Each structure stands twice: as structure tokens, then as C-alpha cells.
Amino acid sequence: xxxxxxxxxxxxxxxxxxxxxxxxxxxxxxxxxxxxxxxxxxxxxxxxxxxxxxxxxxxxxxxxxxxxxxxxxxxxxxxxxxxxxxxxxxxxxxxxxxxxxxxxxxxxxxxxxxxxxxxxxxxxxxxxxxxxxxxxxxxxxxxxxxxxxxxxxxxxxxxxxxxxxxxxxxxxxxxxxxxxxxxxxxxxxxxxxxxxxxxxxxxxxxxxxxxxxxxxxxxxxxxxxxxxxxxxxxxxxxxxxxxxxxxxxxxxxxxxxxxxxxxxxxxxxxxxxxxxxxxxxxxxxxxxxxxxxxxxxxxxxxxxxxxxxxxxxxxxxxxxxxxxxxxxxxxxxxxxxxxxxxxxxxxxxxxxxxxxxxxxxxxxxxxxxxxxxxxxxxxxxxxxxxxxxxxxxxxxxxxxxxxxxxxxxxxxxxxxxxxxxxxxxxxxxxxxxxxxxxx
Numbered sequence: 001x002x003x004x005x006x007x008x009x010x011x012x013x014x015x016x017x018x019x020x021x022x023x024x025x026x027x028x029x030x031x032x033x034x035x036x037x038x039x040x041x042x043x044x045x046x047x048x049x050x051x052x053x054x055x056x057x058x059x060x061x062x063x064x065x066x067x068x069x070x071x072x073x074x075x076x077x078x079x080x081x082x083x084x085x086x087x088x089x090x091x092x093x094x095x096x097x098x099x100x101x102x103x104x105x106x107x108x109x110x111x112x113x114x115x116x117x118x119x120x121x122x123x124x125x126x127x128x129x130x131x132x133x134x135x136x137x138x139x140x141x142x143x144x145x146x147x148x149x150x151x152x153x154x155x156x157x158x159x160x161x162x163x164x165x166x167x168x169x170x171x172x173x174x175x176x177x178x179x180x181x182x183x184x185x186x187x188x189x190x191x192x193x194x195x196x197x198x199x200x201x202x203x204x205x206x207x208x209x210x211x212x213x214x215x216x217x218x219x220x221x222x223x224x225x226x227x228x229x230x231x232x233x234x235x236x237x238x239x240x241x242x243x244x245x246x247x248x249x250x251x252x253x254x255x256x257x258x259x260x261x262x263x264x265x266x267x268x269x270x271x272x273x274x275x276x277x278x279x280x281x282x283x284x285x286x287x288x289x290x291x292x293x294x295x296x297x298x299x300x301x302x303x304x305x306x307x308x309x310x311x312x313x314x315x316x317x318x319x320x321x322x323x324x325x326x327x328x329x330x331x332x333x334x335x336x337x338x339x340x341x342x343x344x345x346x347x348x349x350x351x352x353x354x355x356x357x358x359x360x361x362x363x364x365x366x367x368x369x370x371x372x373x374x375x376x377x378x379x380x381x382x383x384x385x386x387x388x389x390x391x392x393x394x395x396x397x398x399x400x401x402x403x404x405x406x407x408x409x410x411x412x413x414x415x416x417x418x419x420x421x422x423x424x425x426x427x428x429x430x431x432x433x434x435x436x437x438x439x
Contacts, residue, residue, distance in 0.1 A: 002141075002159075002160045003140045003160065003182075004140075004160060006158070006163075006214055007213075007217075007218060008076065008213040008217070009215050009217035009218045011076065012218075012221060015076070016074045016075075017067050018067050022061055022074075022075045023058065026054055026057045026075075026077065029077050029121065029163065030050040032162055036140075036161075037160075037162060040138050040156050040157075041135070041153070042079065042124055042154075043121070043157065044124070046089075049121075052088075053119055056119045060074065060075060060117060064117070070117060072116050072117065072224065073113065073116040073221075074117035075119060076117070076164060076165055077118070077165075078118045078120055078165045079165070080122070080154075081124050081126050081151050081153065081166070081167050083126055083169055083199050083200045084107040084110055085102070085104050085106050085107045085198040085199070085200075086107065086120060089120075091103070091123075091200065093126065093128070093130070094128040094129060094135055095128045095129055095319075096311075097307060097311050101307060102200050104198060105198055107199050108196075108198055109167065109198075109209055109226060110167075112225075116225045116226070118165070121157075121163045123153075124154045124156075125152055126150050126152065126153060127174075127376060128316050129200070129300075129304070130169055130174055131318055132149065132375075133319060134149060134373055134374065134376050135152055135153065136373070138156065139159075139181060140159040141159065141183055141369075141404060142402075144371060145181070145369040145372070146181065146370050146375060146377055147181055147376075148178030148180070148181040148182065149376030150168075150376065151166075151174045151210070151212070152178055152376065153166075154166035154167060154178070154211075154212055155178035155179055155182040155186065156178075156182055158182070158212040158214065159183055164213055164218065168186070168209075168210045168211060168212060169199060169202070169208065169209060170208045170210050171202040171206045171208070171296055172292070172296065172382060172383050173382030174379070175210035175211070176210075176381075176382045176385075176407070176409060177376075177378075177379050177382055179212055179394040179396075179407060180394045180405060180407025181365065181369035181405065183405030184396060185212065185215065185218070185219055186212050186393070186394040186407075187210055187211060187421070188385070188392050188393075190390060190417055191206075193415075194208075194209040194226060194227060195209075196209060202296065202299070203296040203300060205295050205299055206292070206296050206299070206386060208386065216421065216424060216428060217425075219393070220235065220421050220422075223417065223418075237423050238419075238422075240275065241275065241359065241423055241426060241427075242275045242358050243276045243427070244278075244281075244360040245360075245362075246279055246281045246361065247280055248281065248282065249282065250362070253285070254363055254367070257368065258365065261398060261400075261406045265398075265431065268430070269361075272430035272431070273430075274430065279355065285384065287340075288383070288387055289380065291340055291344075292337075292383055292386070294329055295334065295337050295338065297322055297326035298326045301326030304319075341387060349413055352413040358412065358419065359420060359424070361411075361427075362381060362411075363381055363407070364381055364406075364407030364408065365378070365406075365407060366378040366380055366381055368402075369404050381409060388414070391411065391414075391416065392409060392410070393410045393421065394407040395407060395410060395424060397431050398431075408427070
């Protein structure tokens with residue numbers, strides 16, 4: 001087991017106030033990467049990583065000698081999924097295509113991280129083009145299991161304690177699923193609250209930026225630093241929280257062991273005094289899955305049109321099949337899917353208001369992390385929340401009898417991200433179960 005808890009909030013506090021020496025911390029981080037990553041394979045290789053990170057740390061100390069004025073993410077090393085353009089690093093998007101094909105300005109969020117005092121620890125492994133072709137990354141909880149995808153390297157880097165924060169993207173379930181499999185927190189804000197500029201697109205209509213860390217307080221701190229309109233006044237937990245438990249056909253996509261764990265959590269929240277009610281949602285899940293597939297396949301083919309014409313032989317069978325499927329979708333079918341999505345988004349918002357639910361809970365995954373690295377697992381539990389564009393969070397809450405993590409997925413209405421994060425803390429506390437204590 002290579003799992004190691006490295007809470008972002010505590011780490012940040014000690015770095016900012018100077019109780020943890022930044023140069024010593026970066027040295028220790030590099031030592032752990034050198035020791036653990038040859039097994040986990042979370043990061044892409046980088047010659048001179050240690051020297052570069054130490055130089056950046058020294059420059060930060062020179063720029064901010066006074067702890068009182070240090071920026072919000074001072075000294076935090078960050079893993080960045082290899083879809084994001086990062087100054088000084090090649091981008092391959094997990095593929096065999098030449099890096100110059102993806103050259104461009106640094107991703108907005110990466111530049112923002114630098115402005116906020118973060119140090120780029122390196123590029124993390126992604127599935128090819130953020131789709132299903134697995135990379136070499138292993139799950140730090142048990143290296144014989146997949147870490148999930150497509151943000152596999154980012155989730156694993158945080159779970160292994162290589163970095164306290166890592167960036168990912170989600171077009172179907174690429175943040176929440178690997179977060180659950182690896183036993184860390186994963187958050188996908190409302191679509192558009194973090195810009196996607198400078199990221200190799202999968203589907204411009206469905207792409208979200210997300211990230212991973214070990215603590216909810218860390219999630220809040222990152223959002224505060226990166227989301228321009230983040231409302232800092234909504235950090236208080238609601239006293240009379242109403243929780244909806246998603247039931248029905250959507251939940252039938254999970255296996256028996258996941259449903260048993262989810263029922264235990266449902267009962268545990270009731271025992272803790274929460275107002276918890278079942279909600280028969282997503283009875284049209286087959287339609288939602290189909291509409292989402294049309295949108296992302298069509299987009300993928302148009303995004304890759306030029307690259308595919310030049311480098312078809314370098315694409316995996318997964319990506320080739322998706323391209324060919326998407327290219328065959330008529331424009332009218334695509335527009336119809338977008339129109340129907342808008343109808344369903346409005347219907348969901350009305351339902352949240354009508355039933356007065358603050359949060360909705362469901363399993364983060366259809367199963368525990370599958371054995372082996374041939375598959376990154378199913379994203380079907382995450383798909384409807386991505387389709388709707390609403391904020392969604394995966395909370396590590398327990399483990400299987402074999403020690404593999406279980407993630408509780410918490411979602412809320414669009415643009416209620418602050419409300420979700422603030423109130424998810426009470427759910428996590430009430431369950432009184434941490435991933436770490438079960439490992």
C-alpha cells in the first residue's frame with residue numbers, strides 16, 4: 001500500500017506561516033516522488049524535476065519573505081493532468097501524437113495557480129485524450145487495481161501523498177470516479193466556473209475542470225483561490241439540511257456490494273439526525289446516457305478532425321472507434337441532443353426547488369476499483385451530473401472488505417458550489433468514518 005494522507009489545508013497553513021520549511025518540504029516531496037512514483041506511475045518522467053522545483057521554491061521565498069503577505073496557495077506542489085498546457089512542459093494528452101500538435105498558451109488555471117503561489121510538480125498521466133485507453137498508473141491503495149480514469153495520475157498522485165493537490169478534467173466521470181477508487185476527495189464545480197482555456201478539449205459542450213485533495217477544507221481553499229466569483233460568506237453549514245437519496249433505475253447500474261454500502265450510509269445519515277428522503281430520479285437514465293454519448297462523440301470527432309487525418313495510425317482502438325462514431329452523427333441529431341439536455345437541465349433545477357433538497361447523494365462508482373489495469377472502470381454514476389453541469393463531489397467514506405475505497409457522491413443545483421462544499425462537511429463528520437482509518 002502506497003497511500004499517504006497529505007491534507008492540503010494543514011500543509012498550506014504550515015508553509016505560509018513558516019512552521020514548515022518550504023525548501024525542506026519540496027525536498028521531501030521530491031524524495032517521495034523518486035521513491036514511490038516508479039511503482040505508482042502517476043507522473044510523466046521529467047529530467048531535472050528536483051532542481052526546477054527547488055529553484056521555484058527559492059524564488060517564492062525571495063518574493064514573499066513575510067508570511068503575512070504570502071499568497072493563498074504558497075508553496076503547494078500541484079500535479080497537472082497532461083491535457084493542460086503548462087509553460088516549459090510538452091503536452092501529449094496521453095497519446096502518441098507529437099507534442100507540437102498541442103502547443104499553445106498556458107492553461108488559464110495553471111497560470112492562476114502560479115499567481116497564487118503554487119509550484120508545478122509535473123505532468124500527471126491521463127488516459128489517451130481523456131477517454132478509455134488506460135495509462136500505466138496504479139492505484140496507491142492496492143497497485144493491482146486501476147486508479148480509474150481519465151485523471152488517473154492526478155488522483156493517484158494525491159492518494160500516494162506525492163502532492164497535496166492535483167488537477168483533472170471530467171467529461172463523463174474522470175474526476176469523481178478516480179477520486180472514489182483512490183480514496184481521496186474529488187470535486188467538479190458547476191460547468192464553466194473554472195475556465196477550460198488552454199486544455200486539450202474532449203467535448204467543449206461537456207468538459208469540466210476539477211481537482212483532487214485529501215480534505216474538504218482544502219477543496220474550499222482551492223475554490224477560493226481559483227474561482228473568481230467564489231462566495232466566501234456561504235461557508236457556514238446549514239442546520240436543517242435536507243438530503244435526497246437517489247433511487248430507482250439509475251442506482252440499478254451499480255453492483256450489489258456498492259448498493260449495500262450505500263444503504264449503510266443512507267441509514268447512518270438518518271441515525272445522525274439528518275432529514276433524508278428517497279428521490280426517484282433519473283428514471284430516464286438510458287436517454288440521458290444516450291444523449292450525452294451523442295454530444296461527446298460528435299464533439300470529439302470535430303475536435304480531432306485535423307489530428308485524426310494526419311495521425312490515425314497513432315490513435316488507440318478506443319479513440320478511433322469514438323471518432324468514427326462521432327463523425328457519423330448527423331448535425332440535426334447533435335443539435336437535438338443539446339436541446340433535450342437544456343430541457344432536462346431546467347427540469348432538474350425545478351425539481352431541486354420543488355422538493356427543497358439541499359443535496360443529493362449517490363454512489364460515486366458502479367463498483368469498487370476493478371482488479372487489473374486493462375480497464376479504468378465505469379463512469380455511469382457520474383455521467384448524469386456531468387450532463388447536467390451541476391457541482392458534484394466525491395467523499396471517501398469507507399472501504400470494501402478487501403480494503404478498496406468507497407466514494408459517496410454529493411451533488412446540488414447548478415451554481416450552488418459553495419453550499420455543496422460547506423454542507424458536505426457535516427455529512428462527512430456525521431458518518432465518522434475516514435478512508436485513512438480504514439487502511
